[in-house]
Structures are given as structure tokens and as C-alpha cells.
Amino acid sequence: MSDPAPRRSPVDLARHAVRMTLSRGTRAAAAPVRAIARAGRDDTDPRWAGVSWLWQPGWGRHAHDRLYRTANPYGIDANPYEQQKYTSIMNTLAGRRYRRVLEIGCGEGHLSERLAGVTGELLGVDISADATARAAARVPSATFETRMLPAEMPAGTFDLIVCSDVLYYWEPTTLRTGLDRLIDHLEAGGVLLAYHYRGDFGQVNRADHVHDRLRALVAGGKVHGVVSERIDDLGPDGAGVRFDVVATAPVPSIPAQRPEVPVTV
């Protein structure tokens, strides 16, 4: 995703450039420290994952908390990229009702509101307590919990796990163990849907790495590929998106040609 502000003034652009430089610098400087600290540890161990400045410099819990001090930091309702994303995701899920859904990085519940319509039980989780409190007010029928994933994975299995613009906050080793963990929490015929903006806004990982890893899991036979798309010229700076849906056997049917729903902003 996108930078929080859909339209940026010269001051915003300058601030963004400084943040990118600092973020990249911190990331590079922290890499050797991370490598030493990580040696022999489980990346999803909460004691380790909690040291977020080491594993996702610049984008740990505090950064997300800071963003959510103000409501709607991503300007979602007026942001065509977000609306298009929600439409694509919901088109893909159309025609099936899900028993128990986990939405990771649910933010203030904009996508949750739509997911609730196809779901028996929806659990939205986010690293920011302010975000989950607002999500709970927006979607009273769902449950929201403040959790940092993959370290604080909820118990039980799901027939749908949704990751919309969130997995690029997991650094590569965390992503590897984290994706395995998510798939282990899918029930038979369960679906993992991942949709990510391809741009670089200083986050610790990139959409291409996230989705290439998912494709590797398909190639390795851990899951089956259902949808795999790269859509160019979408999102800020036209950086595009990656969209993958994978499933455990028996693979559910998801139509290749999905109905187009107009984007309204």
C-alpha cells in the first residue's frame, strides 16, 4: 500500500523522501544486528518478534500506532487504489460463503465490512489497538483483536485467510516461517488470499518477494495455485499490484473470469 496520503503536497513529498532514506538506512544498518540476534531462534517466537526495531525497522508496532493516532490515516474512502483493491478481492470471493475468516492487518475495518457479508465468523487482527477499536465500532458483527502476526497467531483453523497490503511488513525470514504457519491454519479446501502494492515506501519487504514466496509454495506442492496476477499501472506511481489466491485440497472453484464491479469513490 500506498503511502497514507493519496494526494501529496511538496512538503509531503519531501517528508516522504526523508522517511524513505532513513528507513532504508536503518534497514541496512540493522541487517547485521538482526542476523546475529536471530541466530538459532524461531522468528515467530513472540519474545523475538516483539523486538520490532530489529526485525522490521521503521515499521514496527510503534510506527503503526503512530499512524492510527489520527483516524483514517490511509484516506481509504477517497482512495481509488483501495476501492479497486476491495472490489477485486470481493469479486474473487463472490459465490461462496466462508465459515471462519481471518483478516490479517484489518486496520479500521474497511475491508472487514465487506468480508462480513460472505462470512459466518470474521476475526480481524491488527498490530494497532486504535485500529482494532475503530474496526470493532465499524463492524459490530465481527471480532477484532490486537495481535502482531505471525508471532501472535490466533488458535484454530480458517477456511479463508485474507492478507491485504500487510505481508510486506514481515521481513524475509519471518515471511518464510509466517506463511508456513498461515497455511498450517487453513482447513481442507481453505483459501489464502494475498493482495499487495508493488511499490517501495520504505517497508521492510516487497510485494514481489511475498508473492514469489507464495508461488514457491505452490511449486513445492504445499498449496495449490488458484489465481496469480500481476497488474501493472495500478496504485501510487503506477507501481502495480500482485494478487495471489492459493488453496489447500480439495481446491475450491474460483472463476477465472470474475465479474467486474464498478469502482465507486
Ligand SMILES: C[S@@+](CC[C@H](N)C(=O)[O-])C[C@H]1O[C@@H](n2cnc3c(N)ncnc32)[C@H](O)[C@@H]1O
Ligand atoms: C497498509 S495497511 C492495510 C489495511 C487493510 N488490510 C487494507 O487493505 O485496507 C496495513 C495494516 O497492517 C497492520 N499491520 C502491520 N504489521 C502487522 C503485523 N505484524 N500484524 C498485524 N497487523 C499488522 C497495520 O497496523 C495496518 O493496519
